Amino acid sequence: MGAPVVRVEGLVKRYGGATALDGVSFEVGKGEVFGLLGPNGAGKTTTVEILEGVRAKTAGVATVLGEDPSDLKRGRSVKRKMGVLPQDFSAFARLTVRENLEFFAGIYDSPVNVPELIGLLKLEEDSQKRFALLSGGSKQRVGVAAALVNDPEIVFLDEPTIGLDPEARRATWKVISDLKDRGKTVVLTTHYMDEAEKLSDRIGILVKGKLAVLGSPAELIGRFGGSKTIVFKNGGDAVFGTLRRFFDGATMEGQDVVLPFENLRDLDVAMGALVGRGLDSDVALRQPTLEEVFLRFAGFRMTESGDAV
């Protein structure tokens, strides 16, 4: 990791008696995409809002580019180099997309070219539409554009793809990848596992205000994701009963039978047992994912909307 652009140490945030952040510590290096992953209410937004200088911390250290963003004077110079996409981005309802982006461009000293930005985010068709009349996905893309309007050194993206259709989501991923290619530092919050895994150099999993684990996606999956598994599709009780005689670790997920996979010999044994009993099932190899890592540390899974289940 390069020189830290973001430094968070022992960060605490309390709202009355409730603790939202409980001693969170991490650093983000220059040019790194850092993902904060966690369910709703884990403290992701609170963390980035403190780093953006829009929310006060209770205790600890939170610096961006070496400065405390909440500092009245120095914070402003950091904010010039910072791009921000807040959760549920909104803008002037009755201004067009272009007018809104020109407004955001106008409050920075060295903004980028607004028409180019509109092209980058594929907002040409919407550029003359009023913000209030846009779809949720277009509004979110305007938010991403507004976050890039000052050609920032560091970009905070709070749930950047929430509410986007798959195509718009992939387009936003491309923008984030391009930012990385241009050497920008990105702090990203998300509750989408695939997004965090695909985009982030390193991931911090936040659970109930605490940073449960930190590392690159490959590291986390390798260390905590468990073994690969073989899935016998729709195997049902017959396949499960047969495999269970040979493997204690065989489990059922609905009608699928799941078998931890250590080596090829396991596969040979399993297939031999099934053939011997005249059983047949489609077989798939399943790699461990971030979801297993999350489950291990959080103790629960997340829904598409980020709620714990």
Place this chain on the structure above:
Amino acid sequence: MKLVVVFKAVTRNWLRSRSGLFFSFLFPVLLLLLLASVSSTPGVPGPAGLGAGYYVASVTAAFVMTNGVIGLTNVGSELRRNGVLKRLSASPLPKFEWLLGNILSQAVLALILAGVMLALGAVLFRAEYLVNFFSIAILVMGTLLFSGLGMTLAGVIKDPETASGVGNAIAFPMMLLSGTFWPISAMPAYLQSVAAVLPLTFFSEGLRDSLVVANFQIALTDLVVVTAFAVAFLLIGTATTKWSEP
């Protein structure tokens, strides 16, 4: 200058609101036409013998007040609820430039409203005025006063619906009690004592005294009182407009 950028954006956003336009311009114009028509009818003496000029000044003052207390309150609390203010606080835009841009926008809208009302009064009702330093100064100070009050309400009340209700609850009684529609002297004594402490009373009276009556001594007193109210509300409004979350 960021101030100009803010001014342009908030003014455009305001002018594109149909309800904003109606209540900022069309409604006061309709009200002026109605009231001035009645007062111009032969045999019906205008309030304080001032005819249509009375209503030009009073209705202008009243709607500068409602634009600040109702309009700015609604816009401010809405921008806070939908997160625009939070987004701006994460930018290098200073709070005072944001507030100043909004106040400047209100001041320009107030001057346009006053211009429209004066023109209508002069053309349709042959009202005569004396546009002078006092009338312009008191119009600007009145705008600052009620912008400050609007900012205060938007800052203190988090929910836009409640803010709108409170804005209306303040604006309409003040409009009725401050001599907009009838002279304060025509009201019972206890209501006159309430009117005597309402900022709109001084604003409205100051505008009438400077613009229509040409009584600059009273206008100066009104200007001082309106300025004092304006400073107080702008300070409170600035303090209550939160640029960061707790």
